[in-house]
Amino acid sequence: MILIRNGNIHTMAGEMIEGGSILIENGKIKEVGKDIVATLDAEIIDAGGKIVLPGLIDAHCHVGLFESSIGFEGDDGNEMTDPVTPQLRAIDGINPMDETLKEAYEAGVTSAATGPGSANVVGGQFALIKTYGSRIDNMIIDESIAMKIAFGENPKRVYHSMKKSPSTRMATASILRETLFKAKAYVEKQDRAEGDQTKMPEFDMKMEAMARVIRKEIPLKAHAHRADDIFTALRIAKEFDVDITLEHCTEGHLIADELAKDGKSVIIGPTFGHKSKFELKNKSFETPKVLHEAGVKFAIMTDAPVIPLDRLALCAAWAVNAGLDEEEALRAITINAAEILGVEDRIGSIEKGKDADIVIFDGHPLRDISAKAAVTIIDGKIVHRG
Known part of the structure; x- marks a missing residue:
């Protein structure tokens, strides 16, 4: 289980969640919102206010x-x-x-x-x-x-x-x-x-x-x-x-x-x-x-x-x-x-039940040419840390 917290989440489903969280379990998105609670054994990723997008x-x-x-x-x-x-x-x-x-x-x-x-x-x-x-x-x-x-x-x-x-x-x-x-x-x-x-x-x-x-x-x-x-x-x-x-x-x-x-x-x-x-x-x-x-x-x-x-x-x-x-x-x-x-x-979007393909960017990828993927998650697995 992975919990991403404190992210500015662009769900691409019509919602922007500032300081939001995403709970990932078994390769899928289990929950999206604020103040999500995870089990003690969950890996915590603090997005630190960075932009979070679907892959x-x-x-x-x-x-x-x-x-x-x-x-x-x-x-x-x-x-x-x-x-x-x-x-x-x-x-x-x-x-x-x-x-x-x-x-x-x-x-x-x-x-x-x-x-x-x-x-x-x-x-x-x-x-x-x-x-x-x-x-x-x-x-x-x-x-x-x-x-x-x-x-x-x-x-x-x-x-x-x-x-x-x-x-x-x-x-x-x-x-x-x-x-x-x-x-x-x-x-x-x-x-x-x-x-x-x-x-x-x-x-x-x-x-x-x-x-x-x-x-x-x-x-x-x-x-x-x-x-x-x-x-x-x-x-x-x-x-x-x-x-x-x-x-x-x-x-x-x-x-x-x-x-x-x-x-x-x-x-x-x-x-x-x-x-x-x-x-x-x-x-x-x-x-x-x-x-x-x-x-x-x-x-x-x-x-x-x-x-x-x-x-x-x-x-x-x-x-x-x-x-x-x-x-x-x-x-x-x-x-x-x-x-x-x-x-x-x-x-294509960050919604409950979808594949946990999520990217945390260290800048806005459309505004900042130096913006990089700080974390890439595919099917609920962390595959890259920048």
């Missing part, structure tokens, strides 16, 4: 799949041999001992949605993991949280260089549609069989993976920077009646009103760095502000290793610098991220 969440990155300080041997994020690879699972490629995961939890990032890159039209299955651990099986929140798809320059560039399709945006959309048509037919045949194995379709590993999308068990996670690619992603999702989240959404501020009408969630970033390709020419830290004002729910990502995962709070801070409300910026890396990923019942 930060990156809703889109590739951590553990593109390893640090290594080349091809640790490059496992893109299977660039087939534009349709839905059967691939991030958990089979993540190295939990990659140093970037340690850097992340030492900076207060406790959960990350990580998965395949954007080389393929259909890249494979993202996983949601805790950032602390030595065995991926023990770090998983959801081993298949979304199906990665990609529009725009990346799949064009990869397969054009091989003289294969897709080399145009038309081909990318066509390949995705064909895959979804096949998956829909596969599911319909399964449903008609009603469990009769003699009537079931011949096993197809790709279609088994895509069946979860058709059944709305997981959303498409659509890499799309440019406005036209964003609209193509939305058009195809509507055509097949599947769920979708918009990843990167670099030109989202140019089409905010249209995105608000569609009502889909957005995961914005990475906004730091060089405009390395044409579809990034309108990249702006004002995108979160504009989308928020239009009523679009969003999270902020690093796309690590594009931006190191431990810089997640800094990405949110730059959005504040560009006019985003500070509370909304905190939501974008905590509860909004959890809600968009569909795991708000477990992480």
Whole structure:
């Protein structure tokens, strides 16, 4: 049992508790409030008036799949041999001992949605993991949280260089549609069989993976920077009646009103760095502000290793610098991220019954560039003391 006391607790559930306490037992939050009493054997952490937040969440990155300080041997994020690879699972490629995961939890990032890159039209299955651990099986929140798809320059560039399709945006959309048509037919045949194995379709590993999308068990996670690619992603999702989240959404501020009408969630970033390709020419830290004002729910990502995962709070801070409300910026890396990923019942806020993923910061992470995580707790275990 752990008792955190004397903390300025931002619950991210609509409440700020000054001088508050959090009681942790068996990896979960048992109680949140003031004047909480713990058993004599409880470990006491005096927050000393510091800011206490739920563990930060990156809703889109590739951590553990593109390893640090290594080349091809640790490059496992893109299977660039087939534009349709839905059967691939991030958990089979993540190295939990990659140093970037340690850097992340030492900076207060406790959960990350990580998965395949954007080389393929259909890249494979993202996983949601805790950032602390030595065995991926023990770090998983959801081993298949979304199906990665990609529009725009990346799949064009990869397969054009091989003289294969897709080399145009038309081909990318066509390949995705064909895959979804096949998956829909596969599911319909399964449903008609009603469990009769003699009537079931011949096993197809790709279609088994895509069946979860058709059944709305997981959303498409659509890499799309440019406005036209964003609209193509939305058009195809509507055509097949599947769920979708918009990843990167670099030109989202140019089409905010249209995105608000569609009502889909957005995961914005990475906004730091060089405009390395044409579809990034309108990249702006004002995108979160504009989308928020239009009523679009969003999270902020690093796309690590594009931006190191431990810089997640800094990405949110730059959005504040560009006019985003500070509370909304905190939501974008905590509860909004959890809600968009569909795991708000477990992480994203400090509430009774949720996973005890808690960070005590020695300064305000969005105001003070020198602010560090003094204590990081994941699943009720102290994993870092600054």
